[in-house]
Amino acid sequence: MGKVLAMPFEGSIENLAATTAPQDVSLEDAATFDVLRKMREDILCCVLKPDQKLRFGELRQRYGTSVGTLREALSHLVSEGLARTEAGRGFQVAPISLADFLDLSELRVYLETRTLADAIRHGTDAWEAEIVSSYFLLNKLAPPRQDDPVSVKREWGKRHKRFHDSLVATCRSPWSLHFRSELFDQARRYHWLTMIHARSRRRNEHLDLRDAVLARNVDLACGLIEKHIRTTVQQAASEVPGLTLDMAKRKKA
Amino acid sequence: MGKVLAMPFEGSIENLAATTAPQDVSLEDAATFDVLRKMREDILCCVLKPDQKLRFGELRQRYGTSVGTLREALSHLVSEGLARTEAGRGFQVAPISLADFLDLSELRVYLETRTLADAIRHGTDAWEAEIVSSYFLLNKLAPPRQDDPVSVKREWGKRHKRFHDSLVATCRSPWSLHFRSELFDQARRYHWLTMIHARSRRRNEHLDLRDAVLARNVDLACGLIEKHIRTTVQQAASEVPGLTLDMAKRKKA
DNA sequence: TGTAAACGGATTTTCGAAACTTTTATAAAT
DNA sequence: ATTTATAAAAGTTTCGAAAATCCGTTTACA
Structure with a gap:
């Protein structure tokens, strides 16, 4: 508004919305989130079992989608703690104990x-x-x-x-x-x-x-x-x- | 061990590791995680400013990587609450307030x-x-x-x-x-x-x-x-x- | 017999282009 | 002047194939 002393980012600091907490991804409707929703549900219901290896080949068939899309969904599941990954050796369902x-x-x-x-x-x-x-x-x-x-x-x-x-x-x-x-x-x-x-x-x-x-x-x-x-x-x-x-x-x- | 009555998933329940909490992705070393690390740091330091639109074209140049890889990293940032997305209209840096x-x-x-x-x-x-x-x-x-x-x-x-x-x-x-x-x-x-x-x-x-x-x-x-x-x-x-x-x-x- | 290097198949990771959607720009109609 | 329709542009989403990596097995050598 008034002259603010030089800012780390000009103007944009005023464009503030109220909430920053992570989005509830379940509300999205793109195809990617469809797969994510389904996979999450399958893990929660133990259709996909703890420690189970998640191979792209099988998943592609099961969810009828491409590798890239799957990768994105899996990536999400990892940050939610429902899956794990190690560089170079793919994904697996998070263990339980x-x-x-x-x-x-x-x-x-x-x-x-x-x-x-x-x-x-x-x-x-x-x-x-x-x-x-x-x-x-x-x-x-x-x-x-x-x-x-x-x-x-x-x-x-x-x-x-x-x-x-x-x-x-x-x-x-x-x-x-x-x-x-x-x-x-x-x-x-x-x-x-x-x-x-x-x-x-x-x-x-x-x-x-x-x-x-x-x-x-x-x-x-x-x-x-x-x-x-x-x-x-x-x-x-x-x-x-x-x-x-x-x-x-x-x-x- | 002994005969367990039919299980929802046979055998695998015994393969349990101790910890399930989400992985600290920072420890990975694949290229995808490199980009993720860099982008996260740029958001935290406000090099990428709150509410800023994140266009794939610019990002591809900035981080020298492909669309698919970027998408995966952005996806991660969304679940961490550092970015937001709306189906069909791309990503942006999470707002602050x-x-x-x-x-x-x-x-x-x-x-x-x-x-x-x-x-x-x-x-x-x-x-x-x-x-x-x-x-x-x-x-x-x-x-x-x-x-x-x-x-x-x-x-x-x-x-x-x-x-x-x-x-x-x-x-x-x-x-x-x-x-x-x-x-x-x-x-x-x-x-x-x-x-x-x-x-x-x-x-x-x-x-x-x-x-x-x-x-x-x-x-x-x-x-x-x-x-x-x-x-x-x-x-x-x-x-x-x-x-x-x-x-x-x-x-x- | 044991160790290490090398090969081949399976799987993951990365990429760029095709398909699709939203936004912007321009023109016609009310 | 405002709205509606149409077309071009910009940008996003999805996909499958090429490149890189991992893993189990065989082969070579001491």
Whole structure:
């Protein structure tokens, strides 16, 4: 505006938008993002298994696209922590371990409670409506079991995520929401295994959560979600075969 | 081991590595990652300015590489929150705003203190040595001023990051470290502007921090880093021209 | 028999051009 | 003068093939 002393970049500093947190790529509609979405879903549902090698030949056939496009999608998955790559030897699905699940769950407790508390304090009518609606849709589908077809599993996963997203939607911290979402997706992979092997059935924690949130009871809601997360970890540790703590070293070169 | 009831993926669940948190792409050495590293550095140092349109033609010339490679690198930057894209209309550098800086700084306070506290509690001799060494290197260079050549600015930025990374290196939570690192980079863009426009000079906070950490004084060290972050935000808000709170709406279609 | 070099197939990485979309410019019509 | 239509230009997205790299196997040599 007025004469500003010489700037590192002239004028452009005034062209500022409000939010900088990473884009939610799921909202894009180009072909590249289609592939990305599909691959992400396949990893989260363990259709593509942990540690599995991702060869371009197979992927090209599976997703019907070119190498370049695949590469871009894989590149995205790497920065989300769902895949890994080593220069010259391609990509593979990110590994899983109990240690990892414990680590990410601890951080999740903080981010979920932080975003939920803020969301409740700034909730609107539209926010409440979306919670009611997304809970209704989630509740209509029974939690999937091992032998359900993949399409059912995917649909439940989608509704489950939508419900949890709706709870925190009015949180005003884009960065917190972004990291929360990333960790939520990570947890889905473990959640998945847990549900499939679960011996014990859990009561409807989503209903309790919904009511606590709609009642604007911050402490209760945060307590519920914290317990929800911690319980899942413990259940996974005790009921998922093969998921133990000391599984670090394997195949050394 | 023993017969496990039919698994969602057979056998592979046992092939588990310890860590799943996203890879630090900076460690790769392929050509793609070279370009990514350079572009990231250019954005962080505001050589590529906020909101600037990133046209493939120019970039190809600047970094001497092909469209496909660029696309992959840009894709990465988008998921790191350093660039944005809209299907069909290319990429641009992520915008900045005071609101964003405030938001990410709040989260940074939590992640920096969390990782630092854990790192101090599990520090080793090698950890202390690296802190001493990286501080020495940082201290040798005076903080850059506006008219310093870009190479000097870059070198200082590199040493600054190395010092802060060294402090938290022994933290055992890969996910916390990962998010901390991402936010640290984000903050660098604002830190940059602040340093350049700074009217007031600040005392050597890095030295205090180093000593508190080496003395294994968790509370003091965390307090220092918290103040360090908060002070920078306030300084930016008051001394960087054009960086005000209500700058959201601009150019509407 | 053991080690190292060399070969061949499989796979990844890089590239530039073709296809497509958005933007800009120009002209006609209201 | 403003809008609508049309055409050219600029820029982005997608693709498949060429170049480079990796990995397992064979061959050569001590």
